[in-house]
Amino acid sequence: VQSVPKLVSATSSVISIRSVVQLPNLVSAISSVINVRSAIQSIPSLSNIDGASLNVSEGGSLSLPAVTSYTNTLQSYGSARTLRATGSGSLLDLRNLTSITGSDQFFTTLLVEALEGGKVDLRSLTTVTEPESGDLQGRAIRFKADGSNSQIDLSALTSIVDRASRTSHGDWPGYSALIANNSGTIVAPLLASVSGTEINIDSTGTLLLPQLASASDSSLSFITVQSLPNLVSATSSVISIRSAIQSFPSLSTIDGASVHVSEGGSLSLPAVTNIDGASLNVSEGGSLSLP
Numbered sequence: 001v002q003s004v005p006k007l008v009s010a011t012s013s014v015i016s017i018r019s020v021v022q023l024p025n026l027v028s029a030i031s032s033v034i035n036v037r038s039a040i041q042s043i044p045s046l047s048n049i050d051g052a053s054l055n056v057s058e059g060g061s062l063s064l065p066a067v068t069s070y071t072n073t074l075q076s077y078g079s080a081r082t083l084r085a086t087g088s089g090s091l092l093d094l095r096n097l098t099s100i101t102g103s104d105q106f107f108t109t110l111l112v113e114a115l116e117g118g119k120v121d122l123r124s125l126t127t128v129t130e131p132e133s134g135d136l137q138g139r140a141i142r143f144k145a146d147g148s149n150s151q152i153d154l155s156a157l158t159s160i161v162d163r164a165s166r167t168s169h170g171d172w173p174g175y176s177a178l179i180a181n182n183s184g185t186i187v188a189p190l191l192a193s194v195s196g197t198e199i200n201i202d203s204t205g206t207l208l209l210p211q212l213a214s215a216s217d218s219s220l221s222f223i224t225v226q227s228l229p230n231l232v233s234a235t236s237s238v239i240s241i242r243s244a245i246q247s248f249p250s251l252s253t254i255d256g257a258s259v260h261v262s263e264g265g266s267l268s269l270p271a272v273t274n275i276d277g278a279s280l281n282v283s284e285g286g287s288l289s290l291p
Contacts, residue, residue, distance in 0.1 A: 017041050017060075027066075031073060036060040053082045056118065059089035068096055072103040072110045072141070080109040085118030088149065093121045100125065102141050102162075102176075104134025110141045114150040114184065123153045128160045128176070130196075136163045142177040142198075145184030145205070154188040162196030164217055175219060180205030194218050201226060222246060223265075241265040241286070254278050261286035 003022040013032045023043050031051035037058045047066040051073030056062045072081055085092040102110060114120045128141050140162065145152050162176035177198040180186045185206040193214040200221045201207050209226075214233045221240040231248050236256035247268040254269070256277040261267045266287040273291075282288050 034062065036062045051081065053084075054092055055082060055084050055086070056090045056092045057086045059087060061089075061091040061093060063091075063093040065093075065096055067094055069099045069101070070094075070097060070110075071101040072108060074103045074108040075105050076108070077105070078107050080111055082111045082113065083120060084111065084113040084115065085120050086113075086115045088117035090118040091121065092119070094125075095121045095123050097122055098124050098126055098156075100128045100141060102128075102130040102139055104131045105139070106135035107138030109139070112141070112143045112152065114145045114147075114152045116147040117149040118147075119150070120152045122157075123155045125154055126156050126158055128157065130161060130163050130176070132163065139163075140176045142175075142179070143186060144177065144179040144181070145186050146179070146181045148183040150182075150184040152186045154186060154191070157188050157191050159192060160194040160197050162194075162217075164196030178207060180207040239267070241267045259288065261288050 001020050001022060005024055007023055007026050009028040010026065010032050011030045015032060016035045017039050018037050020039050020041055025045060026043055027045050028048040029046060029052050030048055033053045036056045038060045040061050042063040045066055046064050049064065049067055050071045054062060074081060083092060112120060130139055143152055160176055164175055175198040176196060177200065178186055179200045181202045183204045188207065188209060190211055191209055192211045195216045196218060198219040203224045209228055211230055212228055213230050215231065215237050216233065216235045218237045220237060222244050223242045225244050225246055228248055229250060231251050233253040234251060234257050235253055238258045240260045242263040243265045245266050250271055251269055252271045253274040254272060255274050258279040260281045262284040264285040268289040270291055280288060
């Protein structure tokens with residue numbers, strides 16, 4: 001076991017760990033990259049990881065118990081930071097982190113990913129927010145679980161605030177996201193509101209949202225049945241149903257929304273009362289039921 005007891009701060013650095021390293025006094029790793037491969041690593045005093053990337057792979061783990069917040073401080077157009085666990089047995093443990101704040105710069109992204117059986121533990125995270133300041137276009141905070149046994153634990157998360165803005169190209173590259181694909185799982189039982197957020201679940205992914213009540217300026221895309229019993233408002237959102245037989249029993253407001261039902265899917269909206277400015281599109285054998 002190597003020991004580096006005098007290291008207190010590492011700014012804009014790259015730290016690569018393949019066997020355990022004792023870093024008992026490291027408290028700051030602003031804008032740095034920490035890569036852990038195979039090793040079971042803990043950095044107990046590290047509390048400031050703003051703008052950092054953390055990557056765990058090959059069955060390794062990285063535990064940072066002193067980290068309670070994360071702010072993406074990126075200033076470069078088109079750049080991204082990652083909080084990622086890749087591969088069976090790989091674990092990124094940020095269990096005491098309670099808030100994530102995005103960058104205020106144009107086209108900057110934070111990617112939180114569990115891939116190929118990796119796990120990201122964010123069990124205490126309650127809020128994900130983009131700042132009101134800066135250039136709103138193209139910014140995003142994206143959570144993705146992709147692959148069998150891949151999991152992101154967002155057990156305490158209650159809201160995602162993305163201040164998405166249409167670009168000159170007319171699309172929404174700045175959507176934040178919750179994506180569960182290829183048998184990946186995102187655990188978010190308390191999430192109640194999202195804005196500017198893509199929710200995308202394929203036929204094998206798992207993302208249960210029993211408390212979701214509001215999704216504004218967002219994108220909801222489902223190809224299998226999803227239970228959203230408490231969804232009341234989807235103002236200015238895109239709702240895309242393909243193949244699935246879907247009902248949103250409490251959804252009453254879709255003002256400005258764009259609803260698409262296709263490929264033999266069906267969508268029932270028995271409670272809808274407000275559709276001002278909405279676009280309703282049915283194609284390829286789809287059906288849409290309104291009161």
